[in-house]
Amino acid sequence: MNTQDIWQFITTQGADFGIKLVTAIAAWIVGRWLIALAVGLMGKVLERGSRIDSTLANYLKSITSVLLNIILILAILDVFGVKTTSFAALLAGAGLAIGAAWSGMLGNFAAGVFMQVLRPYKVGDYISAGGVEGTVSELGLFATSLVTPDNVMTVVGNGKIFGDNIQNYSALPVRRVDCVAKIANSVDPRDAIARLRPAIAAIPNVVAEPTPDIEILEFTPEGPKLCVRPYTHTSHYWQVYFDTHQAIVQTFGSAGYPVPETPVAYRSAPTARA
Structure with a gap:
């Protein structure tokens, strides 16, 4: 493009281009200010609700900011007469390709977002989920970390x-x-x-209400089975579990109860020797 062409462009379309340039600059400044305002308000709302994890809140704010900036850029390009239809289609195609490649990761991320909002459990809770049982040590956006009863760190996808x-x-x-x-x-x-009843009720950390359930569970050839079911907070579960068995042994031993034996009629016949 020579000097004559530049001068012709300025004289014929310079005013129109200048107006578009000023409009684009103004739109960029105002748009960026509105985006910052919207993201800031969004952050305050998320913090005020106190049900959204801070990590998730930052992710949501970042994603919202990126999307709004893309819309702003497309709007500014449209001011200059640039057709953004093909550009938008390209972004949509790229999004589909990325989504197909990362379908598993995105599924874990989506599940993590829902769990951050619904809060079915929190850090420190003892849960059974995804085939694993343990104490929650971390609730991430993609996976949850559990410490199993045998002290093994296990990471399960959300x-x-x-x-x-x-x-x-x-x-x-x-x-x-x-x-x-x-x-x-x-x-x-x-x-x-x-x-x-008094022996089980005296076990440390067994609550008074509801009272322990001690009833006949079933009858066997050796003798009746009793269900012994005290109640306690989950943090004391194993202590109460083992103490209950000790209380059963001590109580029955002090009472002089005989050891249950299989009746002769139910015993297997001795193996014949050659």
Whole structure:
């Protein structure tokens, strides 16, 4: 382009181009100010709700800012007469390609967003989810970290957790501890239950309400089975579980109960020797 062409462009379209340039600059300044204002208000709303994790809030603010800036750039290009239809189609195609390639990661991310909002569990809760049982140590956007009872750090994808049943053992004040005690046929179950009630109630961290359940569970050839079910907070579950078994052994030993034995009629026949 020579000097004559430049002068001709200035004399014929210079005013129109100048107006468009000023309009674009003004749109960029005002648009950026409005985007900053909108993202700031969004951040305050998320912080005020206190149900959204700070990490998720930052991600949402960042994604919103990027999307609004893309819209602003497309609007400014349209001011100069640049056709943005093909550009928008290109962005949509790229988004579909990325989504197909990262479908698993995006699924985990989407599930993480929902769990950050719905909060089925929080850090410190003891849960069973995605086939793993343990204490939640971290609730991330893509995965949840659990410490299993045998002290192993296990990371489970949020998509697997959100697509399956979630059991939160820490959601309620108390949890039932299930134990079984077997007595001989010669022992009166009512006497055994009466002896167990004060012994189980005296175990540390067993709550008074609801009271422990001690009832006949079933009958076996060796003798009746008793269900012994105290209640405690989930943080004391294993302590109460093991102490309950000790209380059963001590109570039945002090009472002189015989050890349940399989009746002769139910014993397997001895193996014949050659």
